[in-house]
Each structure stands twice: as C-alpha cells, then as structure tokens.
Amino acid sequence: QSVLTQPPSVSGAPGQRVTISCTGSSSNIGAGYDVHWYQQLPGTAPKLLIYGNSNRPSGVPDRFSGSKSGTSASLAITGLQAEDEADYYCQSYDSSLSAFYVFGTGTKVTVL
Amino acid sequence: EVQLVESGGGLVQPGGSLRLSCAASGFTFSSYSMNWVRQAPGKGLEWVSYISSSSSTIYYADSVKGRFTISRDNAKNSLYLQMNSLRDEDTAVYYCARERHLNFDYWGQGTLVTVSS
Numbered sequence: 001q002s003v004l005t006q007p008p009s010v011s012g013a014p015g016q017r018v019t020i021s022c023t024g025s026s027s028n029i030g031a032g033y034d035v036h037w038y039q040q041l042p043g044t045a046p047k048l049l050i051y052g053n054s055n056r057p058s059g060v061p062d063r064f065s066g067s068k069s070g071t072s073a074s075l076a077i078t079g080l081q082a083e084d085e086a087d088y089y090c091q092s093y094d095s096s097l098s099a100f101y102v103f104g105t106g107t108k109v110t111v112l
Numbered sequence: 113e114v115q116l117v118e119s120g121g122g123l124v125q126p127g128g129s130l131r132l133s134c135a136a137s138g139f140t141f142s143s144y145s146m147n148w149v150r151q152a153p154g155k156g157l158e159w160v161s162y163i164s165s166s167s168s169t170i171y172y173a174d175s176v177k178g179r180f181t182i183s184r185d186n187a188k189n190s191l192y193l194q195m196n197s198l199r200d201e202d203t204a205v206y207y208c209a210r211e212r213h214l215n216f217d218y219w220g221q222g223t224l225v226t227v228s229s
Contacts, residue, residue: 002156002158033214034213034214034215036214036215036216038157038216044221045207045219045220045221045222046149046157046207046216046219047219048215048216048217048218051212051213051215051217052213052215057217089156089157091157091215091216092214093214098174099159099173099174100159100162100171100173101147101159101162101214102159103156103157103158103159104156105156106156106157
C-alpha cells in the first residue's frame with residue numbers, strides 16, 4: 001500500500017499552472033529523505049521527472065519544478081500543455097522496517 | 113543509450129512460478145543497484161525488490177518476501193526475479209529500474225504477469 005498521499009486528480013487549461021502535493025511522514029519525507037517525481041504517459045513506463053526534490057534530468061522542460069518542506073513535497077507544472085496529460089507519482093525512501101522505497105498514490109493530470 | 117528490456121512475463125496459475133529477466137545495455141551494469149517495481153492493472157506503482165551492485169544487499173517488500181527472489185549476473189548484464197507461489201494479487205506489469213541516489217533514473221518497458229486459473 002502507498003505510504004505517500006497525493007490527490008487523485010488535478011486539472012487545468014492550457015497555459016495554466018497546476019500543483020500536485022505529496023504528503024508523507026516522519027519515516028520518509030520528514031526524516032530528510034529526498035523526494036523524486038515520475039511522469040507516466042498513457043501506456044508507457046514511468047519516466048524520472050524530478051530528482052532530489054527539485055532537480056530536473058537533462059531533457060525535462062523547466063516548466064516542471066519541485067519543492068519539499070517538512071513532511072510534504074510539491075510538483076508544479078507551469079504553462080500546462082496537452083502533452084502533460086499523464087499520471088504523476090512522487091517517491092521517497094522510508095526508514096521503517098516494512099518498506100524501503102515508497103511511492104505516492106498517483107495523480108492524474110487532465111488538460112482541459 | 114541506456115536500455116532495459118524485460119522478458120518472461122505471461123499467464124500462470126495461482127501457486128505457479130515464473131522467472132522474469134531484464135537485459136541491460138548502454139551503461140556499466142555492474143556499477144549500479146537495480147530494482148523491480150510493479151503496477152497492477154489500473155493501479156499505482158509498488159516497489160518489489162532491490163539488489164545492490166555486487167548482490168551483497170537485497171531487500172524485498174513485505175508483500176513478496178519469502179516468495180520472490182531477486183538476483184543478477186553482472187557478466188551477462190542481466191537482472192532476474194524468480195517468482196514462486198504466485199497469487200492473484202501478483203498480477204501486474206513488472207518493470208526493472210536502475211537506481212541512482214535512491215531514485216529510479218531509467219526504467220524498462222515492462223512485462224505483464226497475469227496470475228489466473
């Protein structure tokens with residue numbers, strides 16, 4: 001079961017800004033572990049979008065940005081485009097005995 | 113170019129076994145930890161297992177502990193997942209993923225495992 005909580009869906013018109021929250025606990029995000037974000041386009045494998053809370057791999061547009069504070073993190077998409085319609089997952093490391101790598105529940109982004 | 117290609121998925125009856133493989137290319141396989149991550153149909157991502165670069169450290173999710181075994185052959189640039197005592201709830205697309213700094217920077221295309229009678 002997912003340890004990190006995300007909203008099931010967010011939507012916005014082209015050009016707008018949307019944000020996705022990721023809420024964890026004292027054994028993962030709150031313990032200081034980095035948060036990473038993945039984009040999963042329909043029918044494809046996940047792709048690393050943001051690593052180390054706020055860093056973009058080569059090739060990822062700067063429309064995507066990440067931040068972290070306390071036991072939560074956020075992904076922002078500015079200048080929303082049709083090709084951004086996808087599922088987004090946060091991920092962190094968990095120091096509890098029952099899990100090591102934990103994912104968020106996932107958020108479907110819809111471009112209106 | 114980094115490539116990860118999974119194979120070995122298919123239809124298996126409950127209680128059966130299956131062995132997944134992941135062929136790696138485009139990077140020095142023996143230098144990286146690797147993982148298996150799965151996704152049930154219409155559901156989110158679930159981490160399954162981790163193996164360090166030298167196979168000295170291995171972790172499993174509680175949901176598969178005692179039933180699945182991860183291994184690797186650095187000479188063959190390959191990662192494996194032996195899955196025994198399969199259950200309906202193991203039905204999923206299984207991805208192999210390269211790990212870097214506690215995140216998964218490259219993923220394969222996935223292989224579908226269906227457990228059904």
